[in-house]
Amino acid sequence: xxxxxxxxxxxxxxxxxxxxxxxxxxxxKNISGVKEQNNPAISPKPFFASLFNEGDIDIExxxxxxxxxxxxxxxxxxxxxxxxxxxxxxxxxxxxTKGNVSLLETEEHTPKLERRIALSTSSQLIAEHFGxxxxxxxxxxxxxxxxxxxxxxxxxxxxERYENAVVAGADVISSFxxxxxxxxxxxxxxxxxxxxKSRDGLNLGEGAxxxxxxxxxxxxxxIKALGGSISNDANHISGPSRTGQELSFAIxxxxxxxxxxxxxxxxxxAHGTATPYNDEMEAKAINLSELRxxxxxxxxxxxxxxxxxAGLIESVISIQSLKEGLLLPTPGYKESGVTQSVNxxxxxxxxxxxxxxxxxxxxGGCNAAVIFGK
Amino acid sequence: MLAENHIISxxxxxxxxxxxxxxxxxxxxxxxxxxxxxxxxxxxxLNYPKFYKMDNLSKLGWLASExxxxxxxxxxxxxxxxxxxxxxxxxxSLDNDFKYFESAKEIASPSLFVYTLPxxxxxxxxxxxxxxxxxxxYIQDQFDASFIVGQANYLLDNNILKACICGWVDVxxxxxxxxxxxxxxxxxxxxxxxSIKNINSIFETI
Numbered sequence: 001x002x003x004x005x006x007x008x009x010x011x012x013x014x015x016x017x018x019x020x021x022x023x024x025x026x027x028x029k030n031i032s033g034v035k036e037q038n039n040p041a042i043s044p045k046p047f048f049a050s051l052f053n054e055g056d057i058d059i060e061x062x063x064x065x066x067x068x069x070x071x072x073x074x075x076x077x078x079x080x081x082x083x084x085x086x087x088x089x090x091x092x093x094x095x096x097t098k099g100n101v102s103l104l105e106t107e108e109h110t111p112k113l114e115r116r117i118a119l120s121t122s123s124q125l126i127a128e129h130f131g132x133x134x135x136x137x138x139x140x141x142x143x144x145x146x147x148x149x150x151x152x153x154x155x156x157x158x159x160e161r162y163e164n165a166v167v168a169g170a171d172v173i174s175s176f177x178x179x180x181x182x183x184x185x186x187x188x189x190x191x192x193x194x195x196x197k198s199r200d201g202l203n204l205g206e207g208a209x210x211x212x213x214x215x216x217x218x219x220x221x222x223i224k225a226l227g228g229s230i231s232n233d234a235n236h237i238s239g240p241s242r243t244g245q246e247l248s249f250a251i252x253x254x255x256x257x258x259x260x261x262x263x264x265x266x267x268x269x270a271h272g273t274a275t276p277y278n279d280e281m282e283a284k285a286i287n288l289s290e291l292r293x294x295x296x297x298x299x300x301x302x303x304x305x306x307x308x309x310a311g312l313i314e315s316v317i318s319i320q321s322l323k324e325g326l327l328l329p330t331p332g333y334k335e336s337g338v339t340q341s342v343n344x345x346x347x348x349x350x351x352x353x354x355x356x357x358x359x360x361x362x363x364g365g366c367n368a369a370v371i372f373g374k
Numbered sequence: 375m376l377a378e379n380h381i382i383s384x385x386x387x388x389x390x391x392x393x394x395x396x397x398x399x400x401x402x403x404x405x406x407x408x409x410x411x412x413x414x415x416x417x418x419x420l421n422y423p424k425f426y427k428m429d430n431l432s433k434l435g436w437l438a439s440e441x442x443x444x445x446x447x448x449x450x451x452x453x454x455x456x457x458x459x460x461x462x463x464x465x466x467s468l469d470n471d472f473k474y475f476e477s478a479k480e481i482a483s484p485s486l487f488v489y490t491l492p493x494x495x496x497x498x499x500x501x502x503x504x505x506x507x508x509x510x511x512y513i514q515d516q517f518d519a520s521f522i523v524g525q526a527n528y529l530l531d532n533n534i535l536k537a538c539i540c541g542w543v544d545v546x547x548x549x550x551x552x553x554x555x556x557x558x559x560x561x562x563x564x565x566x567x568x569s570i571k572n573i574n575s576i577f578e579t580i
Binding site for chain 2: 156179237
């Protein structure tokens with residue numbers, strides 16, 4: 001019998017709040033972090049994104065903003081959790097797409113810089129700060145990194161190699177990342193509109209999130225991570241599958257692992273980046289998995305696309321939705337703009353929900369799905 | 375106790391040489407990395423136009439996968455969803471990050487930007503072979519054999535995968551190393567048990 005994996009504690013650190021509760025309270029008021037930004041260090045032109053203001057994060061000497069975000073997020077999640085990072089049975093997992101890449105915009109290219117940018121340097125610094133006994137696991141798998149972190153943690157706990165997993169993710173937006181998405185013409189010139197008829201691209205966002213998982217039975221009664229799966233489109237490195245079949249496969253595998261059927265899912269937290277291709281592919285996958293009538297939201301209109309943190313931020317917020325019985329809407333959505341029917345939530349509403357599905361997809365043709373439930 | 379998994383084949387590309395299953399198949403030491411990678415492509419008479427647009431990390435990993443799988447793997451025996459990859463490296467996509475950033479000072483190129491993610495090499499191998507299963511890219515300061523064996527065994531033992539390509543693909547300027555292992559649930563005459571000891575000893579062949 002496989003062990004249950006419980007959610008012990010969590011955190012979201014974003015431009016609209018420093019804790020999960022602070023974030024959720026802002027979302028209940030329909031407050032979004034996405035707005036027009038004028039930051040010449042990132043882009044010569046104004047752009048829409050969800051970014052921290054200068055001074056929001058108190059960066060200690062020797063650390064970068066990326067590392068400070070992770071430290072603050074992990075510290076808040078660990079606080080009063082009863083989880084001991086110095087315990088051999090606790091593993092730290094860090095997810096990020098680009099970590100400290102912004103350093104190469106300002107620093108001279110030397111071997112020292114190469115080491116400083118490396119994600120293992122950041123993860124080691126963070127692990128040392130908290131005194132983690134084990135070397136952290138670092139995941140960099142495009143925009144599914146956050147969901148992959150959760151799945152990796154869940155599996156490591158099921159093998160009984162560890163008892164607790166602290167899964168954290170973060171990304172910071174700099175000119176490197178913004179110019180790249182701009183070169184793909186993937187950025188919306190306004191607040192993004194997931195699944196909408198007039199959707200015209202994504203907003204970028206920065207943030208961090210942490211989920212602490214444990215198989216310790218003292219947490220029985222908490223929400224559980226029930227199943228997860230990853231797949232590849234094997235189609236194109238920068239465009240999603242034409243059929244949605246591969247994401248659908250990951251969804252079906254997650255359901256199987258969770259011992260659930262499509263009817264058991266109460267809502268879906270979609271990737272919903274608001275690019276024409278992503279949302280279309282996701283709608284197809286959701287239909288193939290017989291989930292078309294299940295209420296679905298995308299939080300990208302609140303947070304932008306937070307890259308390696310996205311899967312974690314959106315999972316934590318959705319866990320809070322389960323706890324508070326409140327289903328959040330999809331800001332920006334008015335009228336369906338995908339060819340397959342999906343039940344996009346327009347307004348916040350009470351829901352009696354036991355389980356939700358979180359999906360994610362990214363460059364390299366990667367897809368991920370994870371299911372949480374009571 | 376779960377059934378043991380097996381290393382069906384291995385491939386190392388490092389320091390101007392290409393090794394398969396412990397034997398050197400190609401050597402070309404006096405050239406830079408880009409030229410060396412092209413010479414490997416030509417030597418093995420590969421015909422895949424997408425190769426030319428890849429960054430060096432993807433070229434290296436893709437070439438290693440071609441050598442690894444040739445004559446050692448029958449694609450059609452498995453469904454696409456049960457073949458996957460577990461890869462790791464030290465420098466993520468930093469080699470191409472520098473190149474992208476330099477180019478973006480003039481005009482940002484989407485075809486360079488897409489390679490600023492380490493998992494794109496997995497995508498390239500999946501596209502080539504129509505592999506659609508589980509995969510993951512991990513960043514490690516040093517090759518962590520125990521982690522790689524743990525991850526691949528989990529996927530195989532839980533029947534999530536039937537075949538797993540795992541290993542290390544790292545490039546930074548002129549430093550590079552790829553070591554890939556093809557691991558399956560069944561053994562062959564020449565296979566070795568998929569153990570930490572065996573993969574470490576193959577990793578250090580050269």
